Structures are given as structure tokens and as C-alpha cells.
Amino acid sequence: MDCYNDFADIYDELINEDINYRGWSEKIIEICKEYNVGRREYLDLACGTGNFTKLIGKNFIFTTAIDLSEYMLSIADEKLKAEGIKAKVMCQDICTFNLKKQFDLITCGLDSTNYIIEDEKLQLYFMSVNKHLKDDGIFIFDINTEYKIKNILGNNSFNYDREDVVYIWENQLQEDIVDMYLTFFVKEGQVYHRFDEHHRERAYSESKIEKFIKESNLIIEKKLNCYEEVAIGENTERITYVLSKKGC
Numbered sequence: 001m002d003c004y005n006d007f008a009d010i011y012d013e014l015i016n017e018d019i020n021y022r023g024w025s026e027k028i029i030e031i032c033k034e035y036n037v038g039r040r041e042y043l044d045l046a047c048g049t050g051n052f053t054k055l056i057g058k059n060f061i062f063t064t065a066i067d068l069s070e071y072m073l074s075i076a077d078e079k080l081k082a083e084g085i086k087a088k089v090m091c092q093d094i095c096t097f098n099l100k101k102q103f104d105l106i107t108c109g110l111d112s113t114n115y116i117i118e119d120e121k122l123q124l125y126f127m128s129v130n131k132h133l134k135d136d137g138i139f140i141f142d143i144n145t146e147y148k149i150k151n152i153l154g155n156n157s158f159n160y161d162r163e164d165v166v167y168i169w170e171n172q173l174q175e176d177i178v179d180m181y182l183t184f185f186v187k188e189g190q191v192y193h194r195f196d197e198h199h200r201e202r203a204y205s206e207s208k209i210e211k212f213i214k215e216s217n218l219i220i221e222k223k224l225n226c227y228e229e230v231a232i233g234e235n236t237e238r239i240t241y242v243l244s245k246k247g248c
Contacts, residue, residue, distance in 0.1 A: 019110065020227075025055035027227040028107060028140055031242055032059070035138055035221065038104035043132065045094040045141075046112035050076025054083045056107065063087035066097055095125045102134045108141040111238070114149070114201035117177065119212075122204075126216035130245060139218065139243040142226070146176070148237040149203035153178045163187065176203040206239070218243045 047065035057063035158169040185192040224240040
């Protein structure tokens, strides 16, 4: 059963208020130009409903998108077709995906990497990327920092109240893992439909995640503060990594 069905229906509407998809995707294409990345094959990991995928994919000949939610993939597929992007969507785990081809660009955005909780799976994730990345390709992913997960998300509660959508978001932090419990009330006609979501993210220190990167024979080309070329500080909330296989 696809646990993201209800969430997928309102995901775009809610997340578009917080995520600068266009600005971030334009930065990714700028990085591709900087490193002379080919424009043939693009792979988006944990693509969700395809917002990132369609903006970046239009710059490539062929796009592949994977996610564990079949319902979100169906929405992503519709968006890619509407944009005229030649693409294939597939239901696979980003830690163990096997596509039998290599890509010029691989991305994994919106802190999807933080959803990998176990060390063994994180190692498999980076190894799978290495296997699927062309020698002159790059991998770009972002993570929520330790600071954000432990101090901003932490043991905190949030709420969102609009006439057609209300949600209550309560977090529980234990060591380096935050469990996020969300209860949504979505208006349907004259009544509200309730559904619940549970999300879990792990805080990784820079040293820990970079250890796994190195062990997977990937090379850090640069690190960005979110998607901006500014210094990373102790209060940085999102780090974007640009990786290669051989050094560009």
C-alpha cells in the first residue's frame, strides 16, 4: 500500500511555499556548465511529484526518475509528459537501485538523503550512485544539517492553518534522529478529511557523511550553503554537495 497517496495530493501546494525549485534547479544547471557535464542522461533520486525533475530534465535528452511512492511517481510522470520531456519513472529504493546504465547528472534533493537512517544503507546509497555515475558526471544532493535537525526541528511543534488545509506537526528528537508526526485536515466539500503522516530524518555531521562519500570513491568538488556560493557556518540549515568520481 502506498502510504503517500493522501500526502501527494497536497504536497505540491504546501511545499511550493517553502522551496525555491526554480532557483535551485537553475543553480544545478549552472554547476553542470561549470563542470562541462554532458546533457544526455539525467537521473533524479527520490523525485517525489517531479517538481525538481521537470525543471532540470528539460535540459537533458533523457530523464529517469525513481521514488518509492508509486502515487507520487504517477504525478511526476504526468508533469514530465506535460512538459514534453522524454522520461521514464520507476519505483525503486534509492539505496539499492539498479538501472543498468550511467548518467551525466544525478540529483537527490529536498533532504531525501536524511531519510536514510542506517549507516549500511547510506553506504549502499553512495555506492549505487558511484555505479551509475559516468566518469565525467556529477552527483548533487542536499542534506538538512545537524543544526537544523537538532535545534530547529528538534522537539518542537508547528502548525499551519488555512481555510482548506490545517496541519499539526509535532517532533520527537532522540540522539540524532527526529521523528516528525503530522496530522492533516483537508477540506472536502463541507467536511474535513483527516490523515496522518510519520516522517523520520537522521542528522549527519559533515565529517560522518564525508567519510561515507570518501569510502564510496566519490570526490567532493564543492559544498554550498543551501544552493548558494556562500560560506557554511554553524547555523547553516542545508548543505548542498557536488560530487564526482575522478575529480573534475
